[in-house]
Amino acid sequence: MDRELLLAFVACGFFIAVFHLLRLRQDxxxxxxxxxxxxxxxPIVPELLEQLKHRPRRRTQTTGLVLFxxxxxxxxxxxxxxxxxxxKSAAAAAVFPAFIGLVIFWRSLLKRPxx
Numbered sequence: 001m002d003r004e005l006l007l008a009f010v011a012c013g014f015f016i017a018v019f020h021l022l023r024l025r026q027d028x029x030x031x032x033x034x035x036x037x038x039x040x041x042x043p044i045v046p047e048l049l050e051q052l053k054h055r056p057r058r059r060t061q062t063t064g065l066v067l068f069x070x071x072x073x074x075x076x077x078x079x080x081x082x083x084x085x086x087x088k089s090a091a092a093a094a095v096f097p098a099f100i101g102l103v104i105f106w107r108s109l110l111k112r113p114x115x
Contacts, residue, residue, distance in 0.1 A: 008074055008093035015070065016100070019063050060108035067101025 030052075037045050071094040078090020 064105030
């Protein structure tokens with residue numbers, strides 16, 4: 001069962017890495033767009049910058065919720081397999097994405113305006 005536990009950790013790490021790389025790519029495109037607008041002396045730049053200050057943190061919340069769902073799926077998979085050792089290993093594997101997902105979601109709520 002140690003192999004399955006390692007696989008669960010690797011899968012969660014891969015998921016987190018891919019989510020953040022996609023987010024970095026999207027932010028890079030946004031940054032490039034803003035640079036081009038500034039170079040072109042576009043009158044809309046101040047409005048865009050103001051909108052960026054107040055953009056929602058939905059992506060972070062989604063990451064947290066998906067990690068929490070992965071943890072639930074790992075735990076249910078252990079329960080379905082049935083033996084005490086498999087349930088224990090699944091619960092151990094589920095703790096990692098559950099806590100990280102919970103912290104990411106909680107942090108995104110605190111970063112909200114008024115949070």
